[in-house]
Amino acid sequence: MRRPVPEGEFDLIRRLFAPLAAGEPGAFGLADDAAVLLDTDFVVTKDLLVGGVHFPKGEPPGRAAKKALRANLSDLAAKGAKPFGYFLGCVWPKGTTAGDIEALAAGLAEDQGAFRLSLLGGDTTLHVDKGGPLTISVTMLGLAPRDGLIRRNGARAGDDVYVSGTIGDAGLGLRAASEAKFLRGTDARAQLLDRYRAPTPRLSLGGALAGVAGAAIDVSDGLVADAGHLASASGVAIDLDAARIPLSAAAAEWRDGEGDPAAAIAYLASAGDDYEILFTAPATRRRSVEMAGQVTKTQITRIGAVRSGAGVRLIGPSGAVIAVERSGYDHFSE
Numbered sequence: 001m002r003r004p005v006p007e008g009e010f011d012l013i014r015r016l017f018a019p020l021a022a023g024e025p026g027a028f029g030l031a032d033d034a035a036v037l038l039d040t041d042f043v044v045t046k047d048l049l050v051g052g053v054h055f056p057k058g059e060p061p062g063r064a065a066k067k068a069l070r071a072n073l074s075d076l077a078a079k080g081a082k083p084f085g086y087f088l089g090c091v092w093p094k095g096t097t098a099g100d101i102e103a104l105a106a107g108l109a110e111d112q113g114a115f116r117l118s119l120l121g122g123d124t125t126l127h128v129d130k131g132g133p134l135t136i137s138v139t140m141l142g143l144a145p146r147d148g149l150i151r152r153n154g155a156r157a158g159d160d161v162y163v164s165g166t167i168g169d170a171g172l173g174l175r176a177a178s179e180a181k182f183l184r185g186t187d188a189r190a191q192l193l194d195r196y197r198a199p200t201p202r203l204s205l206g207g208a209l210a211g212v213a214g215a216a217i218d219v220s221d222g223l224v225a226d227a228g229h230l231a232s233a234s235g236v237a238i239d240l241d242a243a244r245i246p247l248s249a250a251a252a253e254w255r256d257g258e259g260d261p262a263a264a265i266a267y268l269a270s271a272g273d274d275y276e277i278l279f280t281a282p283a284t285r286r287r288s289v290e291m292a293g294q295v296t297k298t299q300i301t302r303i304g305a306v307r308s309g310a311g312v313r314l315i316g317p318s319g320a321v322i323a324v325e326r327s328g329y330d331h332f333s334e
């Protein structure tokens with residue numbers, strides 16, 4: 001009999017893949033955003049995007065390709081690394097036209113210019129079965145910052161917890177992409193869709209945080225889930241102050257229309273695809289953190305604290321813990 005997968009994505013990685021990486025210290029036990037090639041300056045990360053999972057099936061290929069690059073760039077940003085170049089693997093749907101592939105290449109060219117990186121190699125194949133979706137796999141190389149990579153495991157009890165930008169926009173953007181009626185006719189709808197389709201990797205902020213932040217992770221699965229990954233890698237607990245979580249005007253407008261504000265914030269804090277940087281720093285570093293935000297013109301908000309223990313709590317304005325049903329995206333638990 002075929003066995004279903006009994007565990008979530010991250011337990012699966014820990015059980016089956018982490019042992020395969022045990023011989024190489026630069027792989028960090030598969031418990032970080034990227035690996036380093038020891039004795040070189042290179043940092044490597046990989047993200048795979050599948051039509052119908054990470055972007056809608058009819059998405060223009062150029063837009064999907066940009067999202068693939070940006071998801072990888074976000075991992076480099078969270079480590080303080082600078083982009084260098086990437087390898088590209090594409091599996092095209094049956095019936096793909098030259099125009100589709102040209103559109104993908106044009107999207108890549110645009111982002112290569114924006115982020116100053118070069119294609120280094122890859123592989124291209126075509127699905128033989130009907131319905132096989134466009135699949136884009138990117139392996140991205142970056143250069144480590146001089147002060148050393150910002151790891152996930154450097155958070156200590158007593159540290160402050162910060163996040164860049166705003167949280168939850170992409171999750172609402174996904175709703176807008178899949179529900180025609182969602183916030184129909186509002187400016188908010190267009191803004192949220194844009195945040196979902198074209199995330200902004202926080203590369204300059206990441207670079208400025210090297211040597212300042214104790215630990216960092218990019219928020220791809222969901223704020224609470226990724227805080228959990230950082231906490232578990234560091235062996236600490238994290239408390240997030242729900243009222244401090246930064247929201248865009250569009251997301252705040254959506255929250256205000258919801259009946260239960262605590263449930264609304266829990267939703268935004270677990271929606272994923274934000275591609276912001278969640279990081280920690282000792283309280284003595286507050287001025288340096290502020291400077292990093294100013295120099296790179298990036299919004300930074302202090303949203304919580306690290307304490308000893310394990311796990312993540314989302315604390316409401318009354319001091320009560322807000323229940324988070326599903327802290328973020330897990331491909332094997334959906």
Ligand code: ADP
Binds near residue numbers: 030032033034220221
């Ligand atoms: P991120 O969201 O930062 O890209 P993921 O959540 O995709 O990271 O993965 C978590 C960790 O598990 C990373 O260190 C990643 O390299 C590793 N990982 C995920 N899938 C695999 C796999 N199939 N083989 C090896 N390592 C993997």
Ligand code: MG
Binds near residue numbers: 078219
């Ligand atoms: Mg990451």
